[in-house]
Amino acid sequence: MSRAKPNASAAKRHGNAHVQILGLNADVADTTCASVLLFTDQRRYVFNVGEGFQRFCVERRLRLASAKTNAIFLTRVDSSTVGGLIGMLLTMSDAALASHGGSVDGLERRIVDVRGPRNGVDRLGRAARTLFGNGRAVALEENGFDGIDGEAIVDDGTVTVRPVLLGRNRERAEDGGDTKRARTESASASEVASYDVKLASIPGKFDMAAAVKLGVPNGPMRGALVRGETVTLEDGTVVAPNMCVGLEQPGPRVVIFDAPTLEHVREALSRGTSLFGNVDDMSVVVHLASASVVSTSEYVDMVKSVFGGAREQCAHVFANSKAMDEVPVFMSSARIQARLNAVHSGIFPDENVPRSPPPSPSRAKDGKRDKVPSGVANAIAGRNLFKFTLIPTKNAGSDWSGVPKYVPTAVYKGDVEAKTRELASAAMKPTPPPSPSSAPRPGADLPVPEYLQKLKLGDVELVFLGTGSAMPAKYRNVSGFFMQFGGDGFDGNIMLDTGEGSLAQMIRRFGVESVNEKLKHMRMVWISHIHADHHVGLPHILTYRAELFRRDGVEPPTIPVVGPRSLRRFLDFYGDLERLHCDFIDLAETTSDKWASETMSPQIARLRAALSGSDLDEIVAVPVNHCAHAYGARLAGRRGWSMVYSGDTRPCQSLVNASRDVTLLVHEATFENGMEEEAVKKRHSTTKEAVQTGIDARAYRTILTHFSQRYPKIPIFDASYTERTFVAFDLMSVDFSELPKLPKLLPAVRSLFDDDDEIAKEAALGEDE
Ligand SMILES: [Zn+2]
Structure with a gap:
């Protein structure tokens, strides 16, 4: 195979050029593949866009979801590498529309260039298109390739990119057979691309x-x-x-290398030097495979065989969750979490990671034998935000300056003021029950219902995985709820809405071992409506779950996914990419009349079977006023409790009726008071409207969620309503037995945010979206 040919006329000043590791979910080991960013002063190329990509960019102020990204390359096409792509495209589209007066008329559609193995990229495009209406300002252009060796797929004057495919023959063989059945389960048997990137030559210095x-x-x-x-x-x-100009230097060469399974490793080993040809000009190889693969002796043998001819300085950067470390990726959110923990450690549990303080960068170098395979020369643990400088060549090499430092949670907790701590302990003091004789006030607290007095810690728990609206942001992830049941012989759990990154959030709350166990006992997933911030995380959850069963040698049992009818098309097409092992049920088939009907429909029968043995008796879809086929949910427990989740909605009578005397109403409150007009336009609720729904329905408790993504101040609502209302935060865990005391914590939580200098500073600066 030929080497990139220096193209003198195309030689441009790169300015600086770097390769950088973006460990999107480096702290949770949820199988999301790291992204790799290759950038010069003018151009940006992104390799893989897994779940959390947008949120990562917001946290780190990287403007990658913008016109500046020149191309997106995918090494595999599955939820580990594309989980963040759809969300990113929708956000780009919304931004383009907003800057164009909200209409696509006359707007030049932005085409996002997505490169990857042809089969996968085509399937991804078909699935993605089910979610992009005509009103979108951004379209995905599937530039799949078949991997004809040596052929460049990009040659734009800055870089020449040549893909190298592994697993190609296997996929071909399967496609020839019974296509649907023999379809690959995951990346384990499909085409995987590596990218050989040569930067254009560097012009000589002007004398x-x-x-x-x-x-x-x-x-x-x-x-x-x-x-x-x-x-x-x-x-x-x-x-x-x-x-008067010095000699032109050849541009640096980089390989983004992916061999996710031992089969891929063996194939690479057998192809040896024919994969990348002569590698003596190689500067850096980024290895994306998981720790379990790169730590094998076969992997080391393969690296020696394929890259053995590289010069001594060629660095091997390992970007897997083990090599990266456990420093929280979303540090602003981790900080809030730690501070809330000082208010109530049960309702705001510590993040489950890091399990142990990671070594400092200098110690990491000493201890790198644990983090990177021994036997590979010049191996580097590619920690999150690690950079490798390519140009200027005199600075070529590792740059650790951007790698985040670990901050022990005790530091954040230490900042919590005495006033907040006093308010928190005051809230825990027993207070006399509301006296029935006092004059009825609409927001007055209600007596604790009898069934609730009997519920014990661990019987019913609701975890808020994401409490923000629209797009994943710094302080709040998008909508996701996890609910689990225990005690009295009940078990199992469900999820309500699964915005992007919900799985990672679940691991942040419970730790990976515990999540693996829980997912095996998941009974169903319920999706309120088709907006991306409520369901984009679903494929990753389902494929991750399926893999857990396969690892045990068990065929994954299907679980029901109840959702809006347009979700069925997406899941059908996505199922061509990876098997999801779910069974779709239209929300419209699960309304109250369907549950009440004497002749049980197949859909209700299926749900009843899935829920048997759990505390959840019914989950009824309640039509709400938002987009087409949008629903709220009314959940009824066997031990007398009930809960309503509003989904996204304007205030509506159907929801008030469904919430009558409910134990807990979880209601969206996208807009602050004073933004009624905006709320009407976007068909959301204001704080006041959400609280009022709870009061009108005599809900025992109301928790507000789905906040607009600015900075996390606590919404203002009428003081007389605070006795029954609370505000959700990411990873907040509400055990139903603790519902009575929940509103009492509000003053402490409020003071925590009133006194937060960092957030005040952030708010003064203004967020960048
Ligand atoms: Zn919505």
């Missing part, structure tokens, strides 16, 4: 002294000479570049 001597004037002529052009001076003297 000022020589130019002055030759009489070359300041201005465009000098630029022309640097670009390799010969110029003629006014006096007729012909000056060639070699007379």
Whole structure:
């Protein structure tokens, strides 16, 4: 195979050029593949866009979901590498529309160039298109390739990119057979691309002294000479570049290498040096496979065989969750979590990670034998935000300056003021029950219902995985709820809405071992409506779950996914990419009349079977006022409790009726009071409207969620309503037995945010979206 041919005329100044590791979910080991960013001063290339990509960019102020990203390359096409792509495209589209007065008329559609193995990219495109209506300002352009060895797929003057495919023959063989059945389960048997990237040559340095001597004037002529052009001076003297410009240097070469399974590793080993040809100009190889794969002796043998010819300085950067470390990726959110923990450690549990403080970068170098395979020369643990400088070549090598430092949660907790702590302990003091004789006030607290008095800790728990609206952001992830049941012989759990990153959030709350166990006992998933911030995390949850069963040698049992009818099309197409092992049920088939009907429909029968043995008796879809096919849910427990989740909605009578005397109403409150007009336009609720729904329905408790993504101040609501109302935060865990005391914590939580200097500073600066 041929080497990239230096292209003198295309030689441009790169300025600086770097490769950087973006460990999207480095702290949770949820199988999300790291993203790799290759950037020069002018151009940006992104490799893989797993779940959490947008949130990562917001946290780190990286403007990658913008016009500046020149192409997206996928090494695999599955939920580990594309989980963040759809959300990113929708956000880009919304931003383009917003800056164009909200209409697509006359708007030039932005095409996002997505490169990857053809089969996968085509299937992804078909699935994604089910979610992009005509009103979208961004379209995905599937630029799949078949991996004809040596052929460049990008040659734009900055980089020349050549893909190398592994697993290609296997996929071909399967496609020839019974296609649907023999379809690959996951990346374990499908095409995987690695990318051989050669930067254009670096122009020689302009020799000022020589130019002055030759009489070359300041201005465009000098630029022309640097670009390799010969110029003629006014006096007729012909000056060639070699007379005053140093020699052009060949551009650095980088390989983004992915061999996710041992089968891929073996294939790479057998192909040896034919994969990338002569590698003596290689600067850095980024390895994306998981720790369990790269730690095998076969992997090391393969690296020696394929990259053995590289020069001594060639670095091997390992970007897997083990190599990266456990420093919280979303540090602003981790900080809030730690501070809330000082208010109530049960309702705001510590993040489950890091399990142990990770080593400092200097210690990481000493201890790198644990983090990277021994036997690979110049191996580097590619920690989150680790950078490798390519140009200027005199600085080439590792750059640890951007790698986040670990901050022990005790530091954050130590900042909590005495006033907040006093309010928190005051809230825990027993208070007399509301006296029935006092004059009825609409927001007055209600007596604890009898069934609730009997519920014990661990019987019914609701975990808020994401409490923000629209797009994953710094302080709040998008909508996701996990609910689990225990005690009295009940078990099992369900999920309500699964915005992007819900699985990672669940691991942050419970730790990976515990989540693996819980997912095996998941009974169903319920999705309120088709907006991306409520369901984009679903494929990753389902494929991750299926893999847990397969690892045990068990065929994954299907579980019901109840959702809006348009979700069925997405899941059908997505199922061509990876098997989801779910059984779709239209929300419209689960309304109250369907549950009450004497002749049980197959859908209700299926749900009843899935829920048997759990505390959840019914989950009824309640039509609400938002987009087409949008629903809220009314859940009824066997031990007398009940809960309503509003989904996204304007205040509506159907929801008030469904919430009558409910134990807990979880209601969206997207907009602050005073933004009624916006709320009407976008068909959401304001704080006041959400609280009022709870009061009107005599809900025992109301928890507000789905907040607009600015900074996490506590919404204002009428003081007389605070006795029954609370505000949700990410990873907040509400055990139903603790519902009575929940509102009492509000003053402490409020003071925590009133006194938060960092958030105040952030708010003053203004967020960048
Ligand atoms: Zn919505």
